[in-house]
Amino acid sequence: MKRWRSKILLLAGVAGLGFALPALGQRETPEPLLPPGFGDQDTAPTPAPPSPDTEESGAPAGNALPPVAAEPSVAASDRPVIENAAVEDLEDLAAQEIVPPIEIPEESRRPTNIVGPLRAENWGLGFNAFGSAHGRLLTSLMGRLDAPLPSRWTSILLRRALLSEVPAPRQVNEVDWVAERAWLLLRMGEADSARMLVQAIDVDQYTPRMFTVAVQTALATADPAALCPLVGPGKAVSEERFWPLAEAMCAALSGDAARASALIDQQRRRMGETIDLLLAEKVVGAGTNTRRAVTIQWDGVDSVNSWRFGLASATGLKIPDALMRSAGPHVRAWEAQAPMIPIEQRLKSAQDAATIGVFSNAALVDIHSLVGDATDPSEIEASVAGRLRRAYASPTYGARIGAMRDLWGDEEIGGDRYGRLILTAAAAAEVPALESQSNRAEDLIASAMSAGFDRRASRWGRIVDAMGDDGDRAWSILAVGTPRPVVDVSRSRVEAFVDRDGGHRGRMLVAALAGLGRLEDPASLGVDPAPRSRWAQMITAAARNRQPGTVALLAAVGMQTGGWQGVPPHHLYQMLRALRQVGLDYEARMIAAEAMTRL
Structure with a gap:
């Protein structure tokens, strides 16, 4: 009988809710x-429904569970x-x-x-x-x-x-x-x-x-x-x-x-x-x-x-x-992990797996490197593996960034653009903050943040701040993703961003900054901080009771939509605030940075 595997990828770097x-x-x-x-x-x-006196259940008496x-x-x-x-x-x-199956001695049984x-x-x-x-x-x-x-x-x-x-x-x-x-x-x-x-x-x-x-x-x-x-x-x-x-x-x-x-x-x-x-x-x-x-x-x-x-x-x-x-991204993620499928057939599925959090940046690089090892030397330079090698090891930073740009725009690699940003994350994190490359700051910051390289991305703060309106997107990612503010997050700067954006992304930035404790009075900028829905009350109670697992589950519940455009700003505010309360500040910042990248 085939021996079961126990290997797991532990790290990544892996129409609206209706609403409640x-x-x-x-x-x-x-x-x-x-x-x-x-x-x-x-x-x-x-x-039968849970007891009505259970605070954690968040469900009133008579509201039957599925x-x-x-x-x-x-x-x-x-x-x-x-x-x-x-x-x-x-x-x-x-x-x-x-x-019949072999009986397991009582002392050997697992709990x-x-x-x-x-x-x-x-x-x-x-x-x-x-x-x-x-x-x-x-x-x-x-x-x-x-x-x-x-x-x-x-x-x-x-x-x-x-x-x-x-x-x-x-x-x-x-x-x-x-x-x-x-x-x-x-x-x-x-x-x-x-x-x-x-x-x-x-x-x-x-x-x-x-x-x-x-x-x-x-x-x-x-x-x-x-x-x-x-x-x-x-x-x-x-x-x-x-x-x-x-x-x-x-x-x-x-x-x-x-x-x-x-x-x-x-x-x-x-x-x-x-x-x-x-x-x-x-x-x-x-x-x-x-x-x-x-x-x-x-x-x-x-x-x-x-x-x-x-x-x-x-x-x-x-x-x-x-x-x-037609099978869905979860089945393609299964395919990316299936050992009997030729590795060349798993490449595009691996990109999908990275986008939904199953594969890390390191796993993506590894799978492309393995394919590169089997590629004819005359074809290696044009392959993804060859371009990845240039992104990591070209003699100039301009050449490295050029190789990354080529990868970001290549739809044949598979997945969406965010998945291709994950592919180059470690290479992007190695590029120092250079004024000569300020026009590529947004993509480099987004790529590094996609795999959690927040401190390395922070090095771009001074340059992005100096870019003013031209650096709005890069500024928004740094404003919510860094361990401490490295760009101007004053109310006037936030209001200017919201005025120029005039849409969902601006309100999501307000929600993220407020949820992270970096902005006061989000209501005046269009984001209601009150936990009015049943879901908001439940995640607030879970945070108050110091239940990080329940908060993580309810944060996922708050994202029952096909994409970031469907996530309501007040949901983002409640989930980031709750994550911070249970000690998951890093995860809250990465979720906020992802929102600013993908919107």
């Missing part, structure tokens, strides 16, 4: 990723017609009981009440990150969250919160709590992070919800072997149609070719020649002595789900670009 909690109803339950009959979820009964964890459906299947004794024998072979790989000294948010917040409220917020988020830095912070070593909150099943965290990480594109949480629970402790999430995690990480410990206990929990296919793949991977073939043939009679069966048969063909060669044709396939992604990626099959583009 009522808009969270956009997603009552996680969107199913498997095809019909492959893990579809029925809507579970709506749980389902915490949908149970797998039971898919009915017709028995095949037995036409002859040989087929009956094969049926009997396929129906044999699999070897389920405290789970998470990140401690406070290792980028976690602390043991009390969620404090005494109501468990059903937290899992409800996680389940309704529409991910990936529009903000890279908010996503990075939320990942740290979800991976923090924390106890299970009250009134929620301990294992289901871990499952909801892993499921949200999957939807954020964090397949390897989700796997770390799933692996932390012993299989014999799984709930039906955890079985569902564990299957999705195995597929998102393109690791069919990870399904094998789940098959026996999973079949006892539900009769999902994918279990026989998973059992066939595991039989092949363990060398039992006859049983694998019997199971596949049995499912072919029930399902027909579907793409989902053929992909499973492709995995079976990779086993020992199976003698099965399968050709996969994507004609007629109109979508990519986790089953198709996971099995195709595990066998090194290329999924057509049109299908991958």
